[in-house]
Amino acid sequence: MTIASWNINSINIRLPQIINLIDTENIDILGVQETKVPDANFPIDALNNKGFHVFFNGQKSFNGTAFISKQPLTNCRHHLPGMEMDYQRRFLQAQCNDTLLINCYVPNGKAVGDEKYDYKLRWLDALIAHLEAQLKQGWSIILMGDFNIAPTDDDVYDAQLWRDKILCSAPERQRFQALIDLGFCDTFRQFNQQAAQFSWWDYRDGGFEKNQGHRIDFILSSAKSTRYCVDCVIEKKTRSWERPSDHAPVIATFDSLG
Numbered sequence: 170m171t172i173a174s175w176n177i178n179s180i181n182i183r184l185p186q187i188i189n190l191i192d193t194e195n196i197d198i199l200g201v202q203e204t205k206v207p208d209a210n211f212p213i214d215a216l217n218n219k220g221f222h223v224f225f226n227g228q229k230s231f232n233g234t235a236f237i238s239k240q241p242l243t244n245c246r247h248h249l250p251g252m253e254m255d256y257q258r259r260f261l262q263a264q265c266n267d268t269l270l271i272n273c274y275v276p277n278g279k280a281v282g283d284e285k286y287d288y289k290l291r292w293l294d295a296l297i298a299h300l301e302a303q304l305k306q307g308w309s310i311i312l313m314g315d316f317n318i319a320p321t322d323d324d325v326y327d328a329q330l331w332r333d334k335i336l337c338s339a340p341e342r343q344r345f346q347a348l349i350d351l352g353f354c355d356t357f358r359q360f361n362q363q364a365a366q367f368s369w370w371d372y373r374d375g376g377f378e379k380n381q382g383h384r385i386d387f388i389l390s391s392a393k394s395t396r397y398c399v400d401c402v403i404e405k406k407t408r409s410w411e412r413p414s415d416h417a418p419v420i421a422t423f424d425s426l427g
Contacts, residue, residue: 174313175418200272204233251295273314309393323364324384356401
């Protein structure tokens with residue numbers, strides 16, 4: 170089974186690219202972030218007509234997550250426990266067989282010390298608590314999304330320039346490490362330990378052409394799922410497509426889901 174995660178930066182603009190990626194990479198389940206469309210305007214018919222099952226949690230102009238799947242998913246959940254009053258649509262959970270799929274668009278945080286940065290840390294703390302609770306119940310979990318965190322200096326093009334700045338600050342990295350400490354595996358790093366392997370490049374100043382980026386998009390698997398993971402790549406070709414997202418999809422292949 171092939172599972173992908175992609176911050177598409179507008180589903181309306183990138184819908185043909187989504188369908189192209191699913192077809193060319195034979196993706197079974199795609200989690201997308203930053204759909205930027207309210208639920209009433211989600212392009213459900215266009216995707217259903219292609220045979221896809223869709224589950225979405227969106228809002229106008231900002232945020233938004235969705236699953237696009239070749240098979241039905243069950244027990245869909247739209248709110249992160251502990252953040253039920255949060256109006257920002259950043260979380261989506263569904264079940265595939267005996268595995269929980271969790272798709273998240275973690276807040277950017279704007280700048281260290283900003284109130285949006287504090288919100289980001291609270292959101293991550295709520296996510297960690299939720300994951301810990303689900304693991305205690307025995308769930309196999311695949312966690313995916315745009316985390317807006319570069320977990321190590323190898324995951325940013327200029328570690329000194331970004332030292333202690335947003336995406337790279339110690340509190341953010343500590344939260345990411347907390348996920349690893351829960352037993353989650355960074356599936357990309359399981360197969361590729363090279364530095365300068367990025368998933369996001371700024372549109373400005375030729376970031377992609379210069380490979381001045383960050384690795385902030387992940388598929389993380391709990392121990393029960395990790396043993397079935399046989400490959401994970403960042404598919405950079407999408408960044409060269411016409412009107413591309415500034416993110417590239419992460420694609421992981423599993424022999425099986427529980």
